[in-house]
Amino acid sequence: MEFSVYNPGEIDEIRNLFTRTFTDSENEAEGTMVGNLAYEVMNTTDSNDLFVFVARDHSRHHGEQIAGCIIFSRLTFDSRIDAFLLSPVAVSTDYQGKGTGQALINFGLSTLKDNGTKLVFTYGDPNYYSHTGFGPVSETVIKAPLPLSHPEGWLGQSLVSKEIEPIDGKPRCVQAMNKPEIW
Structure with missing residues (x-):
């Protein structure tokens, strides 16, 4: 498995990966929604505010295949x-x-740290993300950009210290992520 920054020419393949994966695990509507979300984030977010990483499998009989993809978009604090x-x-x-997803996330976190990123957040399954250093974040410490339907899924980690220090105000996410229905 090879981990790297995505090639913008792979955007349709990446959209299909998200669509297939979420259709398999949830349903077709969820698959379409997440595939379109990934596509929109990659297409509308300034390159300074976006990191996209892929896991490629070169061992497939029919050539190289993208096995996984993760997208990091900037959160802006005052x-x-x-x-x-x-x-x-x-x-x-x-x-x-x-272990593909965890290895890909660790690769992404390491790259972000090397690029000066201090904090990383996610909104998802605490059991899954705890394996890559994410822990629960109280909204009294760091508010989420939008109201959360599952507050227990607001997770974060500092890439430079043991704890996340409280930050006043609410962060802003990139335009494509600024949708109440995905939170």
């Missing part, structure tokens, strides 16, 4: 701290349960 939101994340059904 205090100007360098922070990103990890969402969405997809690992092809064939590769789930093999």
